[in-house]
Amino acid sequence: MTTKTTIDPKLAQWLDANDARVRDQLFEFLRIPSVSARSEHKGDVRAAAQWLHAQCARIGMQVETLETAGHPIVLAEWRQAPKGAPTVLVYGHYDVQPAEPLELWTSPAFEPTIRDGKIFARGSVDDKGQLWLHIAALEAHLATRGTLPVNVIVLAEGEEEVGSEHLAEFVKAHRERLKCDAVVISDSTMFAPGIPSILSSLRGLAYLQVDVTGPNSDLHSGMYGGAVVNPATALARIVASFHDADGRIAIEGFHDKVRPFPDAVRAGLRELPFDEREFMEHLDVQALGGEPGYSTLERLWHRPTCEVNGMLSGYTGEGAKTVLPGQAMLKVSCRLVPDQDPKEIAKLVERHVLKHAPKGVTVKVTELHGGHAWRAELDGPLYDAASRALEAAFGRTPVITGEGGSIPVVNDFATILGAPVLLVGFGLPGENAHAPDEWISVENLEKGMRAMACLWDEISKQQM
């Protein structure tokens, strides 16, 4: 018999009483244009770090702002939990995407504005709002009880939008200090409004460039066509060989290390309110495609892919130019699932490409980028606690979602710290994270605080 979890009324009461003030403070945070990609905003990025530093100190944490070769990292700690209590690391980022094109914003990007229950501002959902709700949840505990049931480390970086270039190095260098029992990250979206979500998988990546060289220059297609191997045709035939006629990836050895996803995951996906017609309408396509035997969500989240990202050869301007191209270039990337290894997959793709290259052209394969897939162990106490906390705040059990893309820091934390990672986000589809009119729902912001405040209590009850 399970008892329905509820949030401690004292925490709830404090949050109710402080919602307006907490939101006003988030607005202060959002007004700082901490665009990490633009050197002219370097001072603003630092100002955002200082603001966050001051807030963490205000609620009663020990705070340090630590320099990196790029933007600084704010590290706030509270380590006075009862002996034996677990330690939780909360990761977030205080930098934001550039706001351009500014003319497409309904209200100014750095002047938060509420419309239709949404806070519009650059960084509202990605990730200042989601980072701030954690600080508010921590404050609720410290303000009402003077203590927290778990030790907490808040690590906020200022380079997430430019590739988290110095984060892994930082985590490695501070491995001992950052040692923890769980990592909690709120930088993702819920499946749909009202449906709390735990993001349980990310796909990895093996990104390659293929350069096919034929004759030493572009030739006249009349004078040479028919007898010289055309690099564009050769490349097209290579690309066509990546999949069989049914859409299965046909690269030898590609599937060898694919770990099947659990039946429970498949069952869970079936229960998600996913509307395929809506998905197609949104993309303006008449049909979907992909690997036979899998549903769309399975294809998107749990199956590996091999997708062309770019292709270039010969004359691509207006009208007709009768050129037989001297070269052809392909960008291709595979999304990976556990336990595919990015380096190994890159080698398999290279071998396949070379095997399918005809005589008369030379082919060069370059590995550009790679990363491992990640899949949560959903059976652990961390997920039980999260599930109860989310149910307490949202009134329903969370759904388990996947994500077809990659979030490299997740693997960094999991690998370097050896702790389970909980991805629990409060964004929503259509939130415009990297586009004009970015927003976070006020309701999700408030429920998110309550869920996270509850999470610390629930985690403290678990054997981590």
Place this chain on the structure above:
Amino acid sequence: MTTKTTIDPKLAQWLDANDARVRDQLFEFLRIPSVSARSEHKGDVRAAAQWLHAQCARIGMQVETLETAGHPIVLAEWRQAPKGAPTVLVYGHYDVQPAEPLELWTSPAFEPTIRDGKIFARGSVDDKGQLWLHIAALEAHLATRGTLPVNVIVLAEGEEEVGSEHLAEFVKAHRERLKCDAVVISDSTMFAPGIPSILSSLRGLAYLQVDVTGPNSDLHSGMYGGAVVNPATALARIVASFHDADGRIAIEGFHDKVRPFPDAVRAGLRELPFDEREFMEHLDVQALGGEPGYSTLERLWHRPTCEVNGMLSGYTGEGAKTVLPGQAMLKVSCRLVPDQDPKEIAKLVERHVLKHAPKGVTVKVTELHGGHAWRAELDGPLYDAASRALEAAFGRTPVITGEGGSIPVVNDFATILGAPVLLVGFGLPGENAHAPDEWISVENLEKGMRAMACLWDEISKQQM
């Protein structure tokens, strides 16, 4: 028993005596920068027409400079041949390609300079030098005999390098006046030094653009990859379907109207001093390709092709961008042989493309450009005459060559005037017709004049 043809000694003597003056006059012609593509040279193009007009008048022809919507056409006529003598139309062009990049010229583009037996100048071989050798050959007759054995029309246009836009219209409008028994064009190359050549075939063209549209914008390849039909992959698979595994064109119906080329042509090709190793070295390739069962020259001159001219999709800049492209574009053209019809072939390609397009993308096929192939009837008296005249000047019988590209005016003349066309050129491989350091061999210029002077006599002996 055939008697070896020789050039009339009086003509030869006159040409010997006048070589230097004839060359000096060519240099005058070459100094006029008649670049038809550049509006700032409009006056120079007209000046070249006026210069040519004056020269034709000087040698004793009736000349008119006729306006078109573009650059003018110089039409010179001499119609006093004995009753029943054939009429020959000589076509050439007095406009030239742009000379840029000027810094790559060893000597100035519009200051003719002789080095190593070559006259270097823009237009030297394409086509002022080759047009001028005809005028010199006509002058040799008129100066020594006061007459010509055939009626002659010289038609020189100023828009060949910009597509001969107004020529067909002009020929149609003056069909009666231009009525002739043969058209002679010197605007091509010999197979090799010392080997006079008759160009007996040109391939036609059907040029298309294929636009594949998938989702309504570029997507994140992580978030959407695996379930959305990738337009680049779809396009690559379409391209791969154009040929079978052996390199034969696999477009249904494509070969239906292909007229086999005569065995004599195949035999002739075998005798040409074609060095496949040299051809590959020149292109920097380790192997050639193409349709099985045919030699390289057969593939280049006498078999139809389907070649990619350009291909573009997604991200093609530096590094890795994880985009699933919304669109993919292909430029593809088929070189055609008799009796393939460009419109019909375009339809077949379109049908093939649509048939091979997967669900989930929309495909649009646009016909950009087309033209018929041309093949000379080598059995006629015109070719016999040409063969003898070339042998008289070069000391050996000509070889019969083909050309993989198209010269649209050839078909225009053949179709509108209904006369056989003789393509007899005196350029050489490596002549840089459209590049810096364009040249014509002094020897070929002089032998060309003698061959053409001899040609009028030989033609007059034939029953045309």
